[in-house]
Amino acid sequence: xxxxxxxxxxxxxxxxxxxxxxxxxxxxxxxxxxxxxxxxxxxxxxxxxxxxxxxxxxxxxxxxxxxxxxxxxxxxxxxxxxxxxxxxxxxxxxxxxxxxxxxxxxxxxxxxxxxxxxxxxxxxxxxxxxxxxxxxxxx
Amino acid sequence: xxxxxxxxxxxxxxxxxxxxxxxxxxxxxxxxxxxxxxxxxxxxxxxxxxxxxxxxxxxxxxxxxxxxxxxxxxxxxxxxxxxxxxxxxxxxxxxxxxxxxxxxxxxxxxxxxxxxxxxxxxxxxxxxxxxxxxxxxxxxxxxxxxxxxxxxxxxxxxxxxxxxxxxxxxxxxxxxxxxxxxxxxxxxxxxxxxxxxxxxxxxxxxxxxxxxxxxxxxxxxxxxxxxxxxxxxxxxxxxxxxxxxxxxxxxxxxxxxxxxxxxxxxxxxxxxxxxxxxxxxxxxxxxxxxxxxxxxxxxxxxxxxxxxxxxxxxxxxxxxxxxxxxxxxxxxxxxxxxxxxxxxxxxxxxxxxxxxxxxxxxxxxxxxxxxxxxxxxxxxxxxxxxxxxxxxxxxxxxxxxxxxxxxxxxxxxxxxxxxxxxxxxxxxxxx
Numbered sequence: 001x002x003x004x005x006x007x008x009x010x011x012x013x014x015x016x017x018x019x020x021x022x023x024x025x026x027x028x029x030x031x032x033x034x035x036x037x038x039x040x041x042x043x044x045x046x047x048x049x050x051x052x053x054x055x056x057x058x059x060x061x062x063x064x065x066x067x068x069x070x071x072x073x074x075x076x077x078x079x080x081x082x083x084x085x086x087x088x089x090x091x092x093x094x095x096x097x098x099x100x101x102x103x104x105x106x107x108x109x110x111x112x113x114x115x116x117x118x119x120x121x122x123x124x125x126x127x128x129x130x131x132x133x134x135x136x137x138x139x
Numbered sequence: 140x141x142x143x144x145x146x147x148x149x150x151x152x153x154x155x156x157x158x159x160x161x162x163x164x165x166x167x168x169x170x171x172x173x174x175x176x177x178x179x180x181x182x183x184x185x186x187x188x189x190x191x192x193x194x195x196x197x198x199x200x201x202x203x204x205x206x207x208x209x210x211x212x213x214x215x216x217x218x219x220x221x222x223x224x225x226x227x228x229x230x231x232x233x234x235x236x237x238x239x240x241x242x243x244x245x246x247x248x249x250x251x252x253x254x255x256x257x258x259x260x261x262x263x264x265x266x267x268x269x270x271x272x273x274x275x276x277x278x279x280x281x282x283x284x285x286x287x288x289x290x291x292x293x294x295x296x297x298x299x300x301x302x303x304x305x306x307x308x309x310x311x312x313x314x315x316x317x318x319x320x321x322x323x324x325x326x327x328x329x330x331x332x333x334x335x336x337x338x339x340x341x342x343x344x345x346x347x348x349x350x351x352x353x354x355x356x357x358x359x360x361x362x363x364x365x366x367x368x369x370x371x372x373x374x375x376x377x378x379x380x381x382x383x384x385x386x387x388x389x390x391x392x393x394x395x396x397x398x399x400x401x402x403x404x405x406x407x408x409x410x411x412x413x414x415x416x417x418x419x420x421x422x423x424x425x426x427x428x429x430x431x432x433x434x435x436x437x438x439x440x441x442x443x444x445x446x447x448x449x450x451x452x453x454x455x456x457x458x459x460x461x462x463x464x465x466x467x468x469x470x471x472x473x474x475x476x477x478x479x480x481x482x483x484x485x486x487x488x489x490x491x492x493x494x495x496x497x498x499x500x501x502x503x504x505x506x507x508x509x510x511x512x513x514x515x516x517x518x519x520x521x522x523x524x525x526x527x528x529x530x531x532x533x534x535x536x537x538x539x540x541x542x543x544x545x546x547x548x549x550x551x552x553x554x555x556x557x558x559x560x561x562x563x564x565x566x567x568x569x570x
Contacts, residue, residue, distance in 0.1 A: 010337055049256070095282070
């Protein structure tokens with residue numbers, strides 16, 4: 001009997017250590033209180049290759065997806081000097097399917113202003129990440 | 140909503156994988172524990188799903204056939220309901236701990252969400268191909284069509300049946316397989332269920348990291364090798380004859396390895412090689428094992444050829460495999476760099492350190508565990524393969540080692556646990 005209580009004590013302690021290591025309670029609270037979009041943005045803000053509107057900018061692309069609910073993903077150009085992956089996968093569409101009349105510019109600065117002259121700005125995040133739609137009649 | 144979805148998926152996994160094929164070999168047996176039965180059913184069902192995908196069937200049709208299959212098997216199982224003994228399920232609370240651990244991992248996955256570099260670049264586009272109801276012939280449009288797709292297919296399938304429409308729900312199957320394969324490995328301990336449960340939790344504590352669940356396929360290789368490790372122990376260490384159940388399981392594991400990652404094919408052949416040389420399998424079964432694995436490999440090549448998918452080995456990293464170039468790559472600098480990274484990766488791998496600790500302990504107690512040669516051979520061959528892959532690579536060596544070696548070492552690490560198990564079983568530790 002004593003031996004069994006000891007084993008159960010060890011088991012429960014191990015489970016608690018594991019929960020502590022994984023930070024179960026704060027993560028559980030976060031999952032319960034924040035929706036998927038908020039959690040997605042928060043996760044990629046902590047990612048060393050991404051951020052909301054920096055590096056690969058998963059957060060901004062996801063924000064555009066959830067706000068405008070476009071069927072096909074817009075074309076995405078990352079203007080950062082360092083070569084970055086473009087996270088088309090966030091739209092859950094087939095690889096290579098892109099709506100060329102819409103454009104997301106990531107890490108934009110004014111030196112690239114001729115890129116946007118044929119487009120209307122639909123969404124602008126601190127002049128750094130833009131969501132654009134082609135003006136009628138311009139190809 | 141998402142928490143409910145996690146419970147829903149857990150019950151889906153438990154129900155689906157509790158349903159066996161209506162053949163004697165796969166029915167709940169007195170000698171099988173419930174975890175062993177789950178493991179067997181998982182391997183059978185993922186091979187069935189894979190087989191259907193090879194017929195160029197879209198995912199929704201695969202799901203329909205899969206549900207029909209489960210229904211037929213379930214009806215058959217119900218007919219024999221009185222023959223099924225559930226005592227082993229009720230006997231202990233081991234399964235409650237599996238649920239607790241599974242729930243913990245699911246929560247971490249649903250909190251962390253990020254996909255790693257490989258997953259975003261290679262594996263997730265294949266998931267999207269299946270999720271959007273395209274078939275394998277459309278994989279030619281995805282990046283790296285030469286990569287196998289079993290992991291992506293399963294990810295897409297379980298994402299599809301989840302009622303929360305985000306991709307991470309598909310990855311929860313990996314969490315389930317991870318828990319079951321480690322629980323299955325603990326079954327070889329000749330100790331009470333309580334101690335097995337403690338051992339199970341320790342193994343999870345030592346190996347769990349979110350990055351493993353961020354979409355890369357090394358976790359699947361790890362799980363398949365965990366299941367193989369148990370069969371190795373039963374056949375080689377315990378010197379038992381290979382049963383029909385183990386024979387089928389081994390073949391299906393080898394097939395799954397071939398369709399999971401490029402290096403899976405090499406691991407499949409290493410597994411067969413170890414069995415041929417270290418077990419007491421008779422010559423007919425040995426030839427059959429080798430023949431089937433060669434056949435599976437040829438089927439993979441033919442399927443890729445048929446659907447115009449690339450067959451080349453990893454075209455990213457080995458462009459020049461001429462003899463002259465290979466000799467040039469074998470420089471002292473490169474060898475020392477790879478060995479240095481290997482040492483650091485071993486030091487970061489808890490299973491390896493645990494295995495090493497128990498190996499030293501067994502040497503010190505002068506009760507040297509003999510019959511370990513199959514474990515050493517497995518590692519010599521696996522690490523030899525990994526070493527060759529790196530030394531022959533054309534990409535920047537240090538970058539490749541930094542980004543890939545830890546995962547590769549992790550994926551073959553379950554056999555180290557056999558040293559621990561053998562020590563505990565051999566010393567008859569009364570805990």
